[in-house]
Amino acid sequence: MVMRIWLRRSVLKPSLSKLFLLLLLCALCAACARDGATAAPVATASPSAHGGQPSTALQLSGLLKQPASLSLANLQSFPKVSVSVNAKPIGAHTFAGTLLYDVLQQAGVVTESARKNDLLRKAVVVTGSDGYAVAIAWGELDPAFAQKKILLAYEEDGKPLPAADGFARLVVPGDLMAGRYVSNVVSVLVRDPGVWPAPAQRQATSxxxxxxxxxxxxxxxxxxxxxxxxxxxxxxxxxxxxxxxxxxxxxxxxxxxxxxxxxxxxxxxxxxxxxxxxxxxxxxxxxxxxxxxxxxxxxxxxxxxxxxxxxxxxxxxxxxxxxxxxxxxxxxxxxxxxx
Missing domain, CATH: 3.90.420.10 (Oxidoreductase, molybdopterin-binding domain)
Incomplete structure (x- = not known):
């Protein structure tokens, strides 16, 4: 009878090794709970409002003497310009950033010196991370011809752009429906439409x-x-x-x-x-x-x-x-x- 009772007690009593593991597990759980209370959540990339991934840099390419990759810091090194717009889909906002003209001037557009105003034969194609692209004529952005301040904007209403718009957004003042406001800009390409006619003697046309x-x-x-x-x-x-x-x-x-x-x-x-x-x-x-x-x-x-x-x-x-x-x-x- 005494032996039977001792056996039951010996079965119920945990071993030292099991007790040690149990204490270690409790300590780890407590540490995790403390860390979880103070650690910042892990950031995850989210797709833009236009279906692309948030951009962090853009490529300058095409008819340029100095093609380059530009980051936010690169854009911020140019003079900061602000424009206020009121386009129907987005409402009234003030955007700040870099003039597209200034960026392209620094990169240097390749032109034919023998052609008068050859820059006016150039177009700029701006593309977002979702593949959405628009064209701008050089005559729209050159202050010698137009007065339109086309921006690679990195601020909206005094704050960084919303995450969904990436690090830079094309802003074209005067575009009433904001169709050329490209979010998540990843590419700025300078090109011309093709072969140009050779200069000739001017003749009156009918x-x-x-x-x-x-x-x-x-x-x-x-x-x-x-x-x-x-x-x-x-x-x-x-x-x-x-x-x-x-x-x-x-x-x-x-x-x-x-x-x-x-x-x-x-x-x-x-x-x-x-x-x-x-x-x-x-x-x-x-x-x-x-x-x-x-x-x-x-x-x-x-x-x-x-x-x-x-x-x-x-x-x-x-x-x-x-x-x-x-x-x-x-x-x-x-x-x-x-x-």
Whole structure:
């Protein structure tokens, strides 16, 4: 009987090794509880509002003398510029950052010195981490021609950009629907649309061709232009009459791909009879985006254009040096700027 009781007690009594392990386990649990109370949560990457990953750097490439990779610190080394905007999808905000023009000036754009205003034949394609891309004409961002402060912004309303917008966001003041506000910028590419016509002797034109990515390419003379809706713009005291470039493109019908805002990938190359040419971004002239009233003018102050300007001339409101005023218009070609 005594032996039976002793055996039961010996079975219930834990061994020293088991007791040691139990005490060690309790100590570890207590330590974990203390650490968990003070440690910061582990940050995890989240996709941007546009479906891409938050960006931390961008690549400068294309027709540049000094291609580079730029981080936030690199952008902050440039003069800081602020712009206030009010676009319908995002509301009123003040963005701060670096002028896109300043960044590209430092990188150095490759140009042909033999061509007058060769920069005006260049386009800048900005792409986000989700692949969304838009085109900007050089004439939009160069302060010698336009007064638009296009930013690579890194602050919004005095604070760093929301995480979903990455380290830099393209901001294009004047774009009413913010279609060219690219979040999570990862690439800035400088390019031209293709081979340019050789310089030639200027000749008065009586018609031009509208060609390229259009449903109905056509030849337009004065009668054909006057058959379309006439608009007017006043530039430096001169009232020009003609057809808005956007109206002309709407009439011809652009060939668009099944992708978001594909028209923001397009550009128009305007060519004069002397070979002088320039690029106009479609986003620049779209009524719900840049809404610049670029005109194919056929009259000035109620009279036909001067003989030296031909029957039709491109005029661009806001172009300080009139560098994209193409006289003796010979061709308008719709091209793909952002593939």
């Amino acid at each position: 018609a031009f061709f509208l060609v390229g990515q259009l449903k109905t390419p056509a030849r337009y003379d004065l009668a054909a232009l006057k058959a379309l809706k006439t608009s007017e713009v006043i530039i430096k005291g001169v009232t020009y009459s003609g057809v808005l470039l956007d109206d002309l493109l709407q009439h011809a019908g652009m060939q668009l791909k099944a992708k978001k805002n594909d028209f923001l990938h397009k550009g128009i190359v305007a060519v004069g009879s002397d070979g002088y040419s320039c690029v106009i971004a479609d986003g620049e002239i779209q009524p719900h985006f840049g809404n610049v009233q670029i005109l194919v003018a056929f009259a000035a102050n109620g009279k036909p254009l001067a003989e030296s300007d031909g029957f039709a001339r491109i005029v661009v409101p806001g172009d300080q040096k009139m560098g994209r005023f193409i006289s003796n218009l010979q061709e308008l070609q719709v091209v793909e700027l952002a593939a």
